[in-house]
Amino acid sequence: MRIGVLALQGDYDKHLQMLKRLGVEAVPVRTAEEVRQLDGLIIPGGESTTIGKLMRRFGIDEAIIEKVDQGMALYGTCAGLILMANDIEDSDQGRLGLLDITVRRNAFGRQIDSFETDMTVPELGPDPIRAVFIRAPFVTEVRNGVKTLASINGQPVLIQRDKLLASAFHPELTEDTRLHAYFLELVQT
Numbered sequence: 001m002r003i004g005v006l007a008l009q010g011d012y013d014k015h016l017q018m019l020k021r022l023g024v025e026a027v028p029v030r031t032a033e034e035v036r037q038l039d040g041l042i043i044p045g046g047e048s049t050t051i052g053k054l055m056r057r058f059g060i061d062e063a064i065i066e067k068v069d070q071g072m073a074l075y076g077t078c079a080g081l082i083l084m085a086n087d088i089e090d091s092d093q094g095r096l097g098l099l100d101i102t103v104r105r106n107a108f109g110r111q112i113d114s115f116e117t118d119m120t121v122p123e124l125g126p127d128p129i130r131a132v133f134i135r136a137p138f139v140t141e142v143r144n145g146v147k148t149l150a151s152i153n154g155q156p157v158l159i160q161r162d163k164l165l166a167s168a169f170h171p172e173l174t175e176d177t178r179l180h181a182y183f184l185e186l187v188q189t
């Protein structure tokens with residue numbers, strides 16, 4: 001099982017550390033060729049416009065779309081979620097368009113642009129997870145087979161379609177490895 005974390009910009013190192021704690025030696029990924037060797041990829045938080053531009057420049061966007069088509073699992077956190085969406089409100093920025101959802105960037109507003117909350121995710125068991133939001137997007141609409149695993153005030157913040165997983169929050173900034181473990185299960189299905 002070969003897992004990569006897209007390391008163009010953003011907090012990829014935290015994901016690498018998290019996977020290491022789960023006993024997985026994940027690799028930082030910076031080229032399309034490296035993407036082609038993966039069974040699973042994480043797109044970290046950061047600045048979605050920047051990551052999107054760099055993905056396009058290096059042909060990584062096409063490589064990801066092709067690999068997902070062949071069964072690669074993909075998990076996007078925050079900016080990663082934005083990049084997986086096919087509809088980004090008021091933006092024509094580059095994207096992968098792999099999830100049929102609409103997202104609104106920086107949707108929690110400037111005053112409360114970062115916050116944390118405890119949230120129950122049935123798929124991860126009865127204990128709540130600590131969800132850390134940093135200038136996070138809202139998912140305003142979910143379509144075509146995309147499942148909501150957790151929401152806040154009725155807004156989906158953790159979604160899944162088959163082997164595609166996306167969260168508006170950052171589990172890699174906590175000590176809780178369950179969501180990464182859940183992703184590794186998707187890689188192996």
Ligand code: GLN
Binds near residue numbers: 077
């Ligand atoms: N606000 C960022 C964006 O729109 C995402 C923030 C994050 O990834 N923590 O791209």
